[in-house]
Amino acid sequence: MDYLLALAVDPAVWAALVTLVVMEVVLGIDNLVFISILSNKLPPSQRVRTQRIGIALALVMRLALLGTVAWIAHLTQPALSLFGHAFAWRDLILIGGGLFLVWKATGEIHYHVASNEEGRATSTEGPTRLTPRSAIGQILVLDLVFSVDSIITAVGMTEHVAIMYVAVIVAVAAMMFAAGPLSRFIDRNPTIVMLALSFLLVIGMTLIAEGFGTHVPKGYIYAAMAFSAFVEGMNMLARRKKWKREQQRETHDCAS
Known part of the structure; x- marks a missing residue:
């Protein structure tokens, strides 16, 4: 208790908290766009529930990862070397997540282009049949990638785990609040879907570049x-x- 009270009266701690919250919210934009596009492929009656379950499970996963913050910090250590380049586990996670995001965004872009040419609706269909369970699974896979990256960044910004917990909870609460309006906005404006998918494609390529050691x-x-x-x-x-x-x-x- 004394430790928490000491943190509460330290201005530097509040500055670090605000910075971490802003960082978590900004990094969550990519994940939020992905969640909105993915959930819009479900029937309207299942969208809100799927979003809430996916984001709630993502919060649980992030809090669990924060409990192993010391182990996550070691993910930046070289794990293997290929073609003269050393890769850490963080690099491999970023590359895997980037490839997943590029594959998913490319498939969605191809589907939407083909659907528009054939005059079919694009709101509840997809390149493959999507269920709430598979949507939640994909949300968790991508959130794992962004969580590891954001937690490693947070470790370099503060040594207080309590601050990280508060920042993650605030950021995920903001995602929960914004998921519904963003999903409805994207659903009402089909041209936004292509723009959002292009963003995800860029983010995927950025993750791959980061994994290979090129900072963007x-x-x-x-x-x-x-x-x-x-x-x-x-x-x-x-x-x-x-x-x-x-x-x-x-x-x-x-x-x-």
């Missing part, structure tokens, strides 16, 4: 994502105004 500053990635989202937002406004003008013109023609 996250700021550049998120700045590009934000700019692309801004441009798409302008396109959506332009399409909406065009649609309203056409509706007004049709109404005027019918009245005359």
